[in-house]
Amino acid sequence: MDKRKSIISIQHVSKRFGGSVTAVDDAHLEIEEGEFFALLGPSGCGKTTLLRMLAGFELPSEGQIMIDGQPMEGVEPDKRPVNMVFQSYAVFPHMSVERNVGYGLRVTGVGADETKRRVAEALALVKMEKFADRMPNQLSGGQRQRVALARALVKRPKVLLLDEPLSALDAKLREAMQLELVRLQQSVGITFVIVTHDQDEALSMANRIAVMEAGKVRQIAPPAELYEFPNSRFVADFIGKMNLFEGRVSGASGNQIVVDAKGLGRIAVPFSGSAQGDVGIAVRPEKIRLDRSEPGNDRIRLRGRVTEVAYYGDESAVFLEDSGGISVNVNVPNEARSTTPAFAIGDELWLSWNPADTLVLTA
Amino acid sequence: MTAVATTAPPRPAAAARRKLRPAPLEYGRRTWLRAVMVVSFIFLYAPIVTLIAFSFNNSKRNVTWEGFTLDYYVKALNNTALHDTLINSMIVAFWSTLASTIIGSLLGVALQRFRFPLKGPYEGLIHLPIVIPEVCMAAAMLVFFAKFVGIPFGLFTITASHIAFSFPFVAVVVRSRMAGFDESLEEASRDLGANPWQTFFNVTLPYMMPGVVAGALLAFTLSLDDFLITFFVSGPSSTTFPVKIYSMVRQSVTPEVNAASTMLILVTLTVTAIGMWFQSRSGKKSVGHG
Numbered sequence: 001m002d003k004r005k006s007i008i009s010i011q012h013v014s015k016r017f018g019g020s021v022t023a024v025d026d027a028h029l030e031i032e033e034g035e036f037f038a039l040l041g042p043s044g045c046g047k048t049t050l051l052r053m054l055a056g057f058e059l060p061s062e063g064q065i066m067i068d069g070q071p072m073e074g075v076e077p078d079k080r081p082v083n084m085v086f087q088s089y090a091v092f093p094h095m096s097v098e099r100n101v102g103y104g105l106r107v108t109g110v111g112a113d114e115t116k117r118r119v120a121e122a123l124a125l126v127k128m129e130k131f132a133d134r135m136p137n138q139l140s141g142g143q144r145q146r147v148a149l150a151r152a153l154v155k156r157p158k159v160l161l162l163d164e165p166l167s168a169l170d171a172k173l174r175e176a177m178q179l180e181l182v183r184l185q186q187s188v189g190i191t192f193v194i195v196t197h198d199q200d201e202a203l204s205m206a207n208r209i210a211v212m213e214a215g216k217v218r219q220i221a222p223p224a225e226l227y228e229f230p231n232s233r234f235v236a237d238f239i240g241k242m243n244l245f246e247g248r249v250s251g252a253s254g255n256q257i258v259v260d261a262k263g264l265g266r267i268a269v270p271f272s273g274s275a276q277g278d279v280g281i282a283v284r285p286e287k288i289r290l291d292r293s294e295p296g297n298d299r300i301r302l303r304g305r306v307t308e309v310a311y312y313g314d315e316s317a318v319f320l321e322d323s324g325g326i327s328v329n330v331n332v333p334n335e336a337r338s339t340t341p342a343f344a345i346g347d348e349l350w351l352s353w354n355p356a357d358t359l360v361l362t363a
Numbered sequence: 364m365t366a367v368a369t370t371a372p373p374r375p376a377a378a379a380r381r382k383l384r385p386a387p388l389e390y391g392r393r394t395w396l397r398a399v400m401v402v403s404f405i406f407l408y409a410p411i412v413t414l415i416a417f418s419f420n421n422s423k424r425n426v427t428w429e430g431f432t433l434d435y436y437v438k439a440l441n442n443t444a445l446h447d448t449l450i451n452s453m454i455v456a457f458w459s460t461l462a463s464t465i466i467g468s469l470l471g472v473a474l475q476r477f478r479f480p481l482k483g484p485y486e487g488l489i490h491l492p493i494v495i496p497e498v499c500m501a502a503a504m505l506v507f508f509a510k511f512v513g514i515p516f517g518l519f520t521i522t523a524s525h526i527a528f529s530f531p532f533v534a535v536v537v538r539s540r541m542a543g544f545d546e547s548l549e550e551a552s553r554d555l556g557a558n559p560w561q562t563f564f565n566v567t568l569p570y571m572m573p574g575v576v577a578g579a580l581l582a583f584t585l586s587l588d589d590f591l592i593t594f595f596v597s598g599p600s601s602t603t604f605p606v607k608i609y610s611m612v613r614q615s616v617t618p619e620v621n622a623a624s625t626m627l628i629l630v631t632l633t634v635t636a637i638g639m640w641f642q643s644r645s646g647k648k649s650v651g652h653g
Binding site: 056083094148155 | 547548552553554565570
């Protein structure tokens, strides 16, 4: 990725509530101009607090936030070059759609003609022109969200902050809005910072994702890198599904390390860093192949018995257990049209994967 | 119901009985329910209807119906003593409503929004005037003004007392209105560039308004018809309308009293109707002026 201008700089920011609760712990990251950036983590990980500090609703206990090169210390929410889409949308119930969208312009003294023109533009952007005269209680949840988006975008912020914007929508609408938010972000070119607990949402929309846990930023990476190269057990487990084997490093040779892993025996896997002691050996469910005959010994192998098969239509999740009681989850795409499952409970199978698909987790 | 239908066809008698059972909203078909509603209505309104009817009675003693007349309205309207007391009542009600609405609204918002040490006991004490027997409040006011502060009894003491017992009602009404308030609305307003004052007047106040209006109406009617406390703290030249009516009744119950009371009911109803109209309007249409 080419190095672009940093629009938000979060410098060693911590937030403590009431002295004892640490919501954000030494967050340090840069968000680049024009990025679609996601803060991802389980509830209570501090992602919303971090977003609220960007908007100015919470003040950092330590550290500094710079937006577009300006330190934000002592800058009130109404003076910051960012706008927010709230989780509850916070559409003013006593104002029509048009007045809602124009609110931010009216209170800052933008002229009536310009307000009218910019409101019309913003409503067109979110395809809500026909609803300008409606009151919020006459709108659906999805429409209210569009109003909230238009109301924030009409201010032409440097950064748009979105707090769990899709969590109140039903599954189909959420998927449609994901695509639309990406389209919108590309057409307006504004930096979007979205907070979400939904990994699919983050993976499908964002250019870069920061995974947070217990107030700490665990990893910042583009979606594919986050999925394929998680840097810790937490990230590996939080993003997608992961099979984890406990192991111990017994040696290294070149860019490979040798690990004694429970259930796998002594294996050699590619690893460029340095590792010693206990490590986690991880592999994604879709990287594992199931065979009835013994696979080649260039692959990492183990034998297991099928304990459960969950059918999802496009794929099936097969759960196996080896003789030592270690359970492994394998995803098998349902490529051919058939109603008889390829594997049944009780089948004894070979599991194998390419050593290159193996992750060594040291944290 | 569906279980019965699937296991065996219902017998005609059972089917007929089930058909007769009214749906929950068909209250008109329950005789006893209708009776309760009619009786309650009569219980509530018979005295008021009688009062109004006998205000047109052409009889000085006002015991039996003697014929229709508007004379007593003319008499009541020309009764300058009654005028003065009505003006007193209005002055007191106006200032008391204004002050208790402002104090009560601010208190309601504060109680809804902020947490502070000893909030529980403080809230309990704020609500106490609502449940304290009125005669105790009256005696307390009397002692307070006479012995403690030494203010001569008059419109000021009446107004002050009315404010004291009205504003908790306003606070309760406003507080319950604000309980449903989404505070992210205020954050959204600040986020969009409005300062705290703009936010209050454009976002918070319009939301509060139905509660404020309802509270003000409550305060107004409480003040207008208060007898007991007013009676204790009024001076010789500060008689209010209800106190005057009471003294008139003590002499003789003429239709003039009825006529005066009827007019007071009319005033109260008009104010309430205006308030309700305003409330329904503020609920539907924008009242925020950018």
